[in-house]
Amino acid sequence: xxxxxxxxxxxxxxxxxxxxxxxxxxxxxxxxxxxxxxxxxxxxxxxxxxxxxxxxxxxxxxxxxxxxxxxxxxxxxxxxxxxxxxxxxxxxxxxxxxxxxxxxxxxxxxxxxxxxxxxxxxxxxxxxxxxxxxx
Numbered sequence: 585x586x587x588x589x590x591x592x593x594x595x596x597x598x599x600x601x602x603x604x605x606x607x608x609x610x611x612x613x614x615x616x617x618x619x620x621x622x623x624x625x626x627x628x629x630x631x632x633x634x635x636x637x638x639x640x641x642x643x644x645x646x647x648x649x650x651x652x653x654x655x656x657x658x659x660x661x662x663x664x665x666x667x668x669x670x671x672x673x674x675x676x677x678x679x680x681x682x683x684x685x686x687x688x689x690x691x692x693x694x695x696x697x698x699x700x701x702x703x704x705x706x707x708x709x710x711x712x713x714x715x716x717x718x719x
Contacts, residue, residue: 628658628661628662628664628665629658629661631657631661631664632654632657632658632660632661633654633657635657635661636650636653636654636657639653639657639703640653642702642706643695643699643702643703644699645699649694649695649699652694653691653694653695656687656690656691656694659687659690660683660686660687663683664680664683667679667680667683688703688704688707691703
């Protein structure tokens with residue numbers, strides 16, 4: 585049982601790290617603008633695929649949930665692509681917040697209560713880490 589708990593902690597830590605990196609890439613690419621360089625230039629399809637794979641592992645998505653989560657991730661990755669083009673950072677930040685709320689609402693209809701709770705926990709941990717990196 586201890587090995588299972590330890591393994592779960594490692595997987596959750598990895599999932600939070602991946603979420604943090606994806607968000608940082610999107611933020612950095614937005615700050616750099618078009619042609620910003622690095623992995624921030626990944627297509628919405630690539631970003632959605634990476635995020636879905638991470639969620640598949642960290643939330644133990646079922647085979648029925650995976651295509652639904654993938655579709656949601658792709659939908660919002662495409663919307664975020666447009667947000668990257670907004671030059672006003674305050675407007676960009678507010679738009680991202682609104683899109684994240686919409687995405688969370690859609691994910692809530694696909695994930696179980698426990699999965700959604702874990703998803704929100706991972707998002708909050710990612711935000712805390714990002715705040716820690718900024719200071």
